[in-house]
Amino acid sequence: MILNHQKIAIVGGGPGGLTLARLLQMSGADVRVYERDYGKNARVQGATLDLHEDSGLEALRRAGLLEAFYDSYRPDAGRMRILDKHGDIHVDDHAAEKAFAEDRPEIDRAPLRKILLDSLQEDTVVWDSQFVSMERQDAGWLMYLKNGTQAYADVVIAGDGANSKIRPYLTALAPVYSGVTIVEGNIYNASTNAPRLWELVRGGKIFAFGDEQSLILSAKGEGSLSFYTGCKVSENWVQESGIDFTQKDGVFAWFKEAFGSWNDFWQELFTSNEIGLIPRPQYHFPLDQRWESLPNLTMLGDAAHRMPPYAGEGVNMAMQDAFELAECLTSGAFTDIHAAIADYEDRMLKRASQITQMSLEMTAMLHSADPIAQMVAMMSGE
Ligand SMILES: Cc1cc2nc3c(=O)[nH]c(=O)nc-3n(C[C@H](O)[C@H](O)[C@H](O)COP(=O)(O)OP(=O)(O)OC[C@H]3O[C@@H](n4cnc5c(N)ncnc54)[C@H](O)[C@@H]3O)c2cc1C
Incomplete structure (x- = not known):
């Protein structure tokens, strides 16, 4: 090999990164994952993820997971309600016998991370390694990490996300x-901290939608409610607004104004202090x-x-990249690593271009x- x-x-x-580590280890490769989080129990924020047959699910199939x-997984987490800004429900997937996205099963980020971590050999992940x-x-390459250590690798693979260093x-x-900026929030213990919305989201x-703005909520299995405004x-x-996104009150004041024509019940998102908030301007790379x-x-x-998350493809594309790169590096189809990487990148960039366009x-x-x-x-189906 x-x-x-x-x-x-x-x-x-x-x-x-974790999917790739698993697949490479299955072929006997010497792999380390350098992760900036302090440990495996770091809080994983973010909405639930629906995995697609030919990408996310295919990656897990190949990984034996x-x-x-x-x-x-959470069978009913994909059931959705579509509301207008007044709170009127236009589509209620809970009423349907079969969920609209039934063929795209949902999982929370934390359990997905745990499944992947548990599948790796001990000490594969080097935590606190930014x-x-x-x-x-x-x-x-000789890599320099924020914790003051250095690490050598013959091949480096960047899985460090949207703001990759x-x-x-x-x-x-x-x-x-x-053109769109998201403010992402996570309300912990949502049945207590946002009971009306927790009831409305129904798991x-x-x-x-309203006034060319969006608000997407998802219930998570551990009882938190994640949401993002668009x-x-x-x-x-983010800089020009002067809002300090580490302080809820300033973000709440902005929400009341920006979503001022929306029904007041949406403001329940900001009533508790058990909330984490992060602004995310949405970028994409040239097609x-x-x-x-x-x-x-x-x-x-x-x-x-x-790419912006509105087509629900980001995780699926990351996991498809992982299995396509693993295949190029381990299948024996290439005589050197350079050729394997070039083939992977060629296919990955064509696919990513189409998916970015759709997003x-x-x-x-x-x-x-x-x-x-x-x-x-x-x-x-129209
Ligand atoms: C609000 C929101 C909702 C989304 N909803 C969906 C959805 O429904 N479906 C979907 O498919 N996708 C969704 N996405 C997109 C999805 O989250 C990403 O596409 C996906 O997580 C990308 O996976 P990744 O492994 O490439 O990177 P990431 O998941 O970003 O992981 C990067 C990892 O690298 C670590 N890291 C970062 N910098 C460093 C560093 N310098 N050194 C060491 N480690 C580092 C991070 O801690 C992290 O663990 C959403 C994104 C957002 C923001």
């Missing part, structure tokens, strides 16, 4: 602002992005192709004048 006697460093223990997935920089050494070693292509999801604001709104492949460095997931179309549609009518038409 071309990976024999090669030290592989995956930077970032997200769904993409489909059974573990079905032990932890990548800062690297320089060439021999045929590979490794991507610039491959390309200077800058991300393009999509599933709410998609609410607003068309300028690229530098025709290309870079010159290197023999000892590549990337996957959001690092390679960040941008969904982003525009969901923040248009009448997304509800379009969603209803889409769900009825």
Whole structure:
């Protein structure tokens, strides 16, 4: 195998990086994952994830983890309600015999991370290892970590997400602002802290729209409610707004104004102090992005192709990258690592371009004048 006697460093223990680590280890490769989180019990924020047959689920199938997935997935988490800003329900998936997205089973991020972590050999993940920089050494890279240590690898794979610190070693292509900024929130213990909305979401999801803005809520299995607002604001709104996103009160004041024409019951999102908030301007990379492949460095997931989340493809693409890259590196189809990486990147970039395009179309549609009518038409197969 071309990976024999090669030290592989995956930077970032997200769904993409961990899936790749598992698949490479199944082929006997020497893999370490360098992750900035302090440990495996770090709180994993974010909405539930629906996995798709040919990408996320296929990755778990190849990783031998489909059974573990079905032990932890949440059958009704995909049931959705579509509401307008007044709170009127236009589509209620809970009333249907079969959920609209039944073929896309949902799992919370934390259990998905646990399944992947549990599948790895002990000490594969090196926690508290935030990548800062690297320089060439021999045929590979010497990485410098924020904790003051250094680590050598023959091949480095960037799985460090949307704001990748490794991507610039491959390309200077800058991300393009999509026009929409998200404020993501997580309300812990939501049955107590946001009881009305918790009741309304019914263990599933709410998609609410009005005034070219969106609000998406998802219930998580451990009792928290994650949500994200979507607003068309300028690229530098986060800085220009002057809002301190570590303080709930300032964000709440902004919400009351920005969503001022929405029914007041949505403000329950901000009534408790058990809440974490983070602003996320949504970027994507140019659809025709290309870079010159290197023999000892590549990337996957959001690092390679960040995109707005409105098509629900990000995790699925990261996991598909993982199994396609693992296949290129371990199948024996290539005589050297450089050729394997080049083939992977070629296919990955073509696929990511199409999916990014689709995500941008969904982003525009969901923040248009009448997304509800379009969603209803889409769900009825028109
Ligand atoms: C609000 C929101 C909702 C979303 N909803 C969905 C959805 O419904 N479906 C879907 O498919 N996708 C969704 N996404 C997108 C999805 O979260 C990402 O596409 C996916 O997580 C990408 O996986 P990844 O492994 O590439 O990166 P990430 O999941 O971002 O993981 C990166 C990992 O790298 C670590 N890391 C970062 N920097 C460093 C560093 N310097 N050194 C070491 N470690 C580092 C991080 O701690 C993290 O563990 C959503 C995103 C957002 C923001």
